[in-house]
Amino acid sequence: MPLYWRVFVTNAAAMLLAFAAxxxxxxxxxxxxxxxxxxVLAIGLLGVLLLNLLLLRPVxxxxDELAEAMRRHDPLAPGERxxxxxxxxVAALAQAFNEMLDRMESERRESGRQALRVLEGERSRIAxxxxxxxxxxxxxAMLQVEGLAARIPDNLRDELDELRETARSxxxxxxxxxxxxxxEALEDLGLQSALAALATAFGEQAQVRVERxxxxxxxxxxxxxLVVYRVAQEALTNVARHAQATRVALRLHQNRAVTELTVRDDGRGLSSGALPSAHGIRGMRERAMLIGAQLQINSKPGRGTEIKLSIPLNNPEAPCRSH
Ligand SMILES: Nc1ncnc2c1ncn2[C@@H]1O[C@H](COP(=O)(O)OP(=O)(O)O)[C@@H](O)[C@H]1O
Ligand SMILES: [Mg+2]
Structure with missing residues (x-):
């Protein structure tokens, strides 16, 4: 029965009772x-009001339960309804709320993707x-230095070598x-080679052993x-910057219907305050959300950090699957 009628019937019943009394x-x-x-009249009125209250409460x-569910909704956990x-x-209201979430999430994903495209385009341009x-x-400048090398006096040679070294570095x-x-490797050679190159460069720079x-x-x-690559890049940069690790495991594999990227280090672990506002970690989460993937961070102080990106295979959010 529609709410309107239920309230009417409840009130009518209470009044009828009073009338009958x-x-x-x-x-x-x-x-x-x-x-x-x-x-006597006051007691009667009180009784009718009480009855009305009791009857309307379950209506x-x-x-209230729906409002509570709406309040609990977490915008960073899309897909929850x-x-x-x-x-x-109540069902109609819940349905409308869910539909509104659908629209907002798809709009947010689309504008996020758009922003990422702009960001990547701009990065390419700067590169x-x-x-x-x-x-x-x-x-x-280096060529000029080479040209000078034959012509300058010996006492300036050391300085010229320094100049050459500066230009080279x-x-x-x-x-x-x-x-x-x-x-570029991602476009030219594919994800695996690009990740391998990333791991090698990281291992050399950070002096950390990388198992891939x-x-x-x-x-x-x-x-x-691109998201897999950027998450791996940020995770490895974090290991180099913060972890004081000796070993890192970089793993990309297919686990039933999920493709997983894991970056695990044996460093000092995340401090508990690090998560909410941090830019790099937030960026990884946002990128994951935009492709309908999940980002998990597991860490214990002193016992390393694991970043895991899980991309479902039949991904409804995936904008286009190229192969
Ligand atoms: N692998 C890691 N090991 C230890 N601490 C980490 C690791 N990755 C991130 N952190 C901590 O989390 C914080 C947030 O990381 P991030 O969001 O990437 O920001 P940023 O690298 O710019 O500081 C870091 O400042 C650091 O304290
Ligand atoms: Mg970082």
Whole structure:
């Protein structure tokens, strides 16, 4: 029965009861009213109000439960919905709320993807300019230094060697930064090779032993591959920056209907305050959310950190699966 009618019927029942009590009980109301009559009427009124309250309570309780479920909803855990059951009006409200969440989540995913595309495009542009402009300038400087080498007096040779070394390390820095900004290997050689290159470069720079187990040919879309790569990149950077680890395991594999990336270190573990606002970890979570994947962080103080990205195979959120 619609809520409107249920309230009406409940009220009507209470009033009918009061009416019946007045008609059949031996009560008289004189004018002006006597104290005894007033007492009887007041008790009657109280009784009717109480009855009304008791009858209406179960009618509205499902709304409180629904409101509680809405309040508990966590926007960072997309896909969670309030149960659609019980009274027709409550169910309709729950349904409408769920539909609103659907629209908001899909809008949020779409604008997030858009933002990521812009970000990656911009990174590519900066990488290209770094490589083409600054890289060329530094190469030119190095050539000039080479040209000078034959002509300068011996007492300046050491300084010239220093200059050459500075230009050379500058060129290398530019290449490295450009590579980090734009994972060319990902486009050219595929995810596994790009991850392998990332692991090798990381191992050399951070002086940490990297064990890698990367399964070939996994069913991932281009967007998913990029997220896997960026999560691995951020996780390894964090290991180098914060973990004081001696070993890292980088693993990419297919586990039934889920593709999993895990980065596990044996370092000092996350401090408990580190999680909520941190930029890098937040970025990993956001990227995971945008492709409908899950990011888990398991860590115990002193016993290392594990970052696990799980991408479901039949992923309804996946925008396009390329192969
Ligand atoms: N592998 C790790 N081992 C130990 N601590 C870590 C690790 N990864 C992250 N952290 C901690 O979590 C914090 C947040 O990381 P992140 O969001 O990447 O921010 P940032 O690297 O810019 O500090 C770090 O400052 C660090 O304290
Ligand atoms: Mg970081």
């Amino acid at each position: 007045l008609v059949f009980a031996p009560v008289t109301v004189s004018a002006p009213i006597g104290f005894g009559e007033l007492t 509205f309780r499902p709304f 309030v149960p659609v059951d019980g009274e027709r009006d 290209r300019e770094l490589h083409d402009e600054l890289g060329q300038t530094l190469t030119g 500058g060129t290398e820095d530019v290449r490295r930064i450009a590579r980090q900004l734009r994972p 187990r990367l399964e070939p040919s996994l069913p991932l879309s281009k967007d998913e591959e």
